[in-house]
Structures are given as structure tokens and as C-alpha cells.
Amino acid sequence: MSLYHLYKIYLYFFIGILYSKNKHLNRILQKEGMVVAKVITITNQKGGVGKTTTAAALISLLSSRGYHVLGVDLDPQGSLSFSLGLDIDHCKTIYDLFKNSASIDEVIVSTEICDIIPSNIMLSAIELEFDLPNREFLLKRHLSMVANRYDYIIIDTPPALNILTVNAYVASDGLIIPMAPEILSLLGVSQLKETIQTVQDCYNSHLVVFGLLLNKFNPRLHLNREVYEMSGQLAKQLHTKVFQTTIRTGVAVAEAPAYGESVVTYAPRSNSAKDFQHLLDEMIELISES
Numbered sequence: 001m002s003l004y005h006l007y008k009i010y011l012y013f014f015i016g017i018l019y020s021k022n023k024h025l026n027r028i029l030q031k032e033g034m035v036v037a038k039v040i041t042i043t044n045q046k047g048g049v050g051k052t053t054t055a056a057a058l059i060s061l062l063s064s065r066g067y068h069v070l071g072v073d074l075d076p077q078g079s080l081s082f083s084l085g086l087d088i089d090h091c092k093t094i095y096d097l098f099k100n101s102a103s104i105d106e107v108i109v110s111t112e113i114c115d116i117i118p119s120n121i122m123l124s125a126i127e128l129e130f131d132l133p134n135r136e137f138l139l140k141r142h143l144s145m146v147a148n149r150y151d152y153i154i155i156d157t158p159p160a161l162n163i164l165t166v167n168a169y170v171a172s173d174g175l176i177i178p179m180a181p182e183i184l185s186l187l188g189v190s191q192l193k194e195t196i197q198t199v200q201d202c203y204n205s206h207l208v209v210f211g212l213l214l215n216k217f218n219p220r221l222h223l224n225r226e227v228y229e230m231s232g233q234l235a236k237q238l239h240t241k242v243f244q245t246t247i248r249t250g251v252a253v254a255e256a257p258a259y260g261e262s263v264v265t266y267a268p269r270s271n272s273a274k275d276f277q278h279l280l281d282e283m284i285e286l287i288s289e290s
């Protein structure tokens with residue numbers, strides 16, 4: 001390495017520390033390959049708890065705040081792709097990427113809001129078709145090719161603990177675990193613990209859980225408040241905390257996907273959209289502290 005390169009690295013390093021929140025500087029550092037995206041996976045093997053809703057909201061909000069965002073749909077249901085307006089039956093998907101029949105640039109779809117790697121039902125064959133050594137690193141390997149183009153990569157996962165979920169955890173810096181404010185949800189989250197631990201032990205020692213997120217929350221219901229308290233205990237077992245922000249139930253959340261939008265662009269004044277704004281503030285603060 002020449003003296004010039006060393007000088008450049010030191011210069012960027014110190015400027016980076018001083019101005020790490022400055023997006024323009026981040027762009028320069030990204031071009032030099034010195035800053036790579038934070039990769040965040042939204043996960044819970046329990047179905048219908050708000051994984052896709054949360055992923056779509058965070059992607060839209062990050063993008064509206066000027067960040068470069070890549071959404072990755074790792075669910076064969078294709079819900080994230082559909083929710084953000086893609087025609088999932090007529091595009092190349094993450095399955096093509098994993099099969100090596102398309103390059104990452106061929107599968108990334110650019111929308112007005114963000115870039116997305118879509119998915120569809122073809123991905124459900126992965127468990128049978130990808131019986132290769134190191135198959136846990138498939139996603140990480142592909143994402144590393146583009147990680148310097150983005151500030152954030154947000155991954156939506158299926159309601160399962162399978163090789164797709166493990167790929168997401170291996171590629172991630174942190175996890176967000178949405179859950180419904182019900183007693184049975186607490187049981188589901190404790191099952192996640194084992195998978196997270198295995199990934200931390202065997203594949204990705206840097207993986208952290210950013211927090212548990214209570215979705216479909218009604219602060220007036222005693223049971224909801226009770227579950228919030230109980231989830232604090234569960235969070236401790238996962239070495240994390242419960243996000244202070246809870247996401248309130250709102251009809252707009254359920255309506256938004258039909259218009260190919262997330263709730264934060266479809267109904268920005270809704271309570272749920274405001275809650276997602278607070279969640280993002282909390283998340284960014286957490287990341288900047290870590």
C-alpha cells in the first residue's frame with residue numbers, strides 16, 4: 001500500500017468519525033468502499049406479527065430521510081415485494097440469484113422508493129435444491145457485492161426458522177423481532193433464541209438483537225400492557241430490550257399493501273405511521289451507540 005493510500009485512509013477515518021452522520025460524506029466513503037450498509041433483519045417464526053409491515057415501513061422511512069436502501073424479500077410469499085408495488089410473477093427474483101442464473105444487478109429492481117431484491121414462490125424450493133456446503137453464507141456473499149452502495153439493507157423473512165432465516169441472520173448486523181401483544185407470542189420468541197445463539201456461535205459472532213417490537217398494540221388493553229411488561233424478561237434472555245415504541249393497530253396498515261405502498265406513505269398521519277417514525281428514531285440511536 002502506497003503512502004498516498006495510507007494518507008487517504010487516515011484522512012477518511014478521522015473525517016468519518018467527526019462527521020459520521022453526514023450523508024454526503026458517507027456517499028464519498030461508500031464510493032471508496034470504506035462504509036458499508038447496516039444490514040437489519042426483521043424476524044419472527046410466528047406468522048402475521050408484522051414482519052413485512054415493519055420492513056416496508058422502515059424501508060420507506062429511511063428512504064424518505066435520504067438514505068440509500070435495499071430491501072431484500074427472503075419470504076417465498078413475496079409479501080414485501082408485493083407491498084412495495086412489484087409484479088412478483090414477472091421479474092427475476094432472489095431465487096435466480098441463489099441459482100446463479102442471474103447477477104445481483106439483474107435481480108435488483110429500482111422503484112421510486114428504494115431498490116428491492118424480490119421473491120416469489122419459487123424460493124420455497126431452496127431447502128431441497130441448495131444442499132451445498134456453506135449454504136448459510138449464500139446471501140451474505142451476494143450482498144457483500146453491493147453493500148457499499150447502500151446505507152441500510154432491510155431483510156424481510158418468512159414465518160419459519162429455516163435455511164432462509166439462517167442466511168438472513170448470517171448476513172445481518174442486527175435483528176428486530178416484531179411480536180403481537182399476546183401471551184402465545186411470548187412462547188414463540190423463546191424458540192427464536194436457540195437459532196440466534198447457533199448463528200452467533202457458528203457463523204456470525206457480531207449478530208445482535210436490536211429489540212423486541214410490540215405491534216398491533218392497544219395501550220388501553222390491560223393484557224397488552226401486561227405482555228409489554230412480560231416481554232422485558234424475554235428480552236433479557238436475548239440480551240436485548242423491548243423497544244419503547246409500540247406500533248398501534250390501524251386500518252391503514254392493512255389497506256396500504258393493496259396500493260403497493262407502506263403505511264408511512266399511504267397514511268403518513270395515521271397513528272401507526274407516527275409510531276414507525278418513532279421506531280426508526282429509536283433504531284438509529286441504538287445503531288449509533290453500538
Ligand SMILES: Nc1ncnc2c1ncn2[C@@H]1O[C@H](COP(=O)(O)OP(=O)(O)OP(=O)(O)O)[C@@H](O)[C@H]1O
Pocket residue numbers: 046047048049050051052053054075077079157158159215216217247248249250251253254255272
Ligand atoms: N399495526 C397494525 N395494525 C393493523 N394491522 C396490522 C398491523 N400490523 C400488521 N397488520 C396486518 O396484519 C397482517 C399481517 O401483517 P404482516 O404481513 O406484516 O405480518 P408478517 O409477520 O409479515 O406475516 P407472515 O408471517 O405471513 O410473513 C397484515 O394483514 C397486516 O396488514
Ligand SMILES: [Mg+2]
Pocket residue numbers: 051052053075079080156157
Ligand atoms: Mg411477512
